[in-house]
Amino acid sequence: MAVHVVRYTPRTGSRTARLLEHAIAQLDPAPVVTDLATTLPPLFDTTRVDGYVARNYGGIEPAAETAAALAPMDRYVEQLRAADRIILATPMYNFGLPAAVKAWFDAVIQRDRTWTVRDGAYEGWLTGHRALLITTSSGQYEDGPGSYDLLTPTVRQLFGFMGFAGVDVVAGQGTAAPAEVVDRRMAQARAEIDRVIAAWKSEAPTSRAQPAR
Structure with missing residues (x-):
């Protein structure tokens, strides 16, 4: 099982980072890690x-300067395609995705690399992949229509668009509560991470991404 970790946990003492480290400690071999806080995505x-549209929609190979500008985004795609499982660790900012995480999604959702159009319909190529979202927020929000939580449905939609078989969510919400309440919620989050990782280990990856065209 090849696991790739995408993390954005810039705050010192981040609870999201603590939950992520709990997950990573259970993985062998150690996963490849992309740290979006250390190197911001383009x-x-x-x-x-312009280069992406010309290349991925028009089949026009970019000039050297443009290819170099696209190269960091293409590396993200290669890392994503090479993995069986993805762990995305990010806090909630203003009810949604931090800008750096949205930029990562913009980089990897590439036509004819992670998705395409076939017979007039969208088709995700990463059909053997699964993801785990690890996130925390100071508030506690209900799931469903009208919720302030815009992060969870966005992540599910974007991974699903690329064909992911499923997205598990571990949300450590309500971290502004009293310390004993937060400790209990974090323990519950760690237990849920344990359950997801154990399920991953019991599954055999079913499919790799379709080849780039």
């Missing part, structure tokens, strides 16, 4: 977006 500026 954004779609004019050079990158």
Whole structure:
């Protein structure tokens, strides 16, 4: 089982980071880790977006300068495609994804690399992949329509668009509560991580991404 970790845990003492380290300690071999707080992912500026559209939609190979600008985004795609399981660890910022995590998703959701259009319908290519979202938030929010939690449904939608077979969510919410309550919630989150990792270890990966075209 090849596991790739994508983390954005910039705050000193991050509870999200503590939960992630609990998960990583159970993985052997150690996973490949992309730390978005250490190296921020590139954004779609004019050079990158024009080069991406020309290459991935028009089949036009980019000039050397444009290819170099796209290279960091393409490396994210290669890491994602090479994994069987993805752990995404991020706090909730203002009810949603931090900008760095959204930029990572923008980098890896590439036509004819992680998804395509077939017979007029979207088709995700990473059909053998599963993801675990580890997240924390100071508030505690209900799931479903009207919830302030915009992060969880967004992550499920984006991984699902790329064909992921499923996304498990461990949400350590309500970290602004009294310490004894937070400790109990973090213990529950660690137990849920244990359950997910154990289930992963018992499963055989079923499919790799389709080859790039």
